[in-house]
Amino acid sequence: MTENNQHIVQLLLKHHSIDVSPFDETFLEKSLQKRIAVMNCLSQEEYFIFLQKNKKEGIRFSHSLFICYSEFFRNPLTFAFLERLILPSLIAKKIYSKQKEIRIWCAACAAGQEAYSLAMLLEENKNGNANKFNYRIFATDQSQQEINEAQKGHYSDSAIKNLTIKRFNKWFIKHGNNNTIIPELKTHIDFSVFDLFNPQLSAPPASIFGDFDLVICANLLFYYKPEYRKTILSKINKCLAREGFLITGETERDILSKNNYKEVYLHSGIFQKKQQP
Ligand SMILES: C[S@@+](CC[C@H](N)C(=O)[O-])C[C@H]1O[C@@H](n2cnc3c(N)ncnc32)[C@H](O)[C@@H]1O
Incomplete structure (x- = not known):
């Protein structure tokens, strides 16, 4: 697991009891970068500090992992x-x-x-x-x-x-x-x-x-x-x-x-x- 992923998995589990460990590594990393951009954080460290103190963001992060896009007759x-x-x-x-x-x-x-x-x-x-x-x-x-x-x-x-x-x-x-x-x-x-x-x-x-x-x-x-x-x-x-x-x-x-x-x-x-x- 990359250092970033390890950090986010541990932080969410320790501070907010949210387990995101089942998610694919690349997908987790991309989702992390997206949340950092959405929250206008200047660095990953800034986002991690914010996430640690903010349960709502923990929930938002975990919800962002459930992509619900679908289509009729998709394939x-x-x-x-x-x-x-x-x-x-x-x-x-x-x-x-x-x-x-x-x-x-x-x-x-x-x-x-x-x-x-x-x-x-x-x-x-x-x-x-x-x-x-x-x-x-x-x-x-x-x-x-x-x-x-x-x-x-x-x-x-x-x-x-x-x-x-x-x-x-x-x-x-x-x-x-x-x-x-x-x-x-x-x-x-x-x-x-x-x-x-x-x-x-x-x-x-x-x-x-x-x-x-x-x-x-x-x-x-x-x-x-x-x-x-x-x-x-x-x-x-x-x-x-x-x-x-x-x-x-x-x-x-x-x-x-x-x-x-x-x-x-x-x-x-x-x-x-x-x-x-
Ligand atoms: C990208 S959508 C795909 C929808 C549809 N199957 C399609 O191909 O268009 C993925 C769906 O899987 C659901 N999902 C993700 N993890 C799940 C789980 N552990 N159990 C049941 N549903 C899950 C999500 O809530 C989401 O609605």
Whole structure:
């Protein structure tokens, strides 16, 4: 660990009981430089002295480590594979085996964009499918604020830029600058707070036993140190159904490959459950 990181980790723990040690070193260093600039401190030492005495800044620093940016259909290639290949085959398998429902977990859902994107794909498939199927999406995040936003389903004009006009007209109601998800799309999604590092819980309690056909954990792993990424991946792998899919962010594919996951289609960001040796 660099000297700066060691200092900030120890200072936050000692003075404010905040543990930022799980975060990736480079990310921690960049976040530190940003807070120094925001607070107009002339040197790192000045910022450390200020931080030591100021609990509010300790909290602000730790909050700055949770980046909540998200988009609808964020990685177009991943969503194209989901729309054309993965979801149709999952649906066909469920219908054929007369199983009850497709179970999905969005494990870091931010303000809900990812969960709603998946729900749109599944609903659209329902409309074109003579056979009935059911699905349930458990969408979780460590932030209560993000979950509140997700449940409301209000988005600004800039937040909906990735959507086609057809999808927008079908799934949103426009009120001035605000675009609201229609209630019908919310009926199969269960939003709740869930910290992936909570040692007491192996899956969102609402899902009862996990057994997910698909888990999406995108744009989260790279914020953490390798040993913490492993903890998250192991938790997810355990609650994936046999042959279940694990989806990750575009820039996190290497992390999964290094952890011996096999990508189903090259560059798709879609991996399959690792069988236990
Ligand atoms: C950059 S956003 C990614 C959102 C979405 N998955 C996407 O790819 O667009 C990262 C999200 O991970 C959440 N997060 C970070 N650490 C977490 C943890 N330990 N448990 C659950 N959620 C976490 C943050 O609150 C944030 O909403």
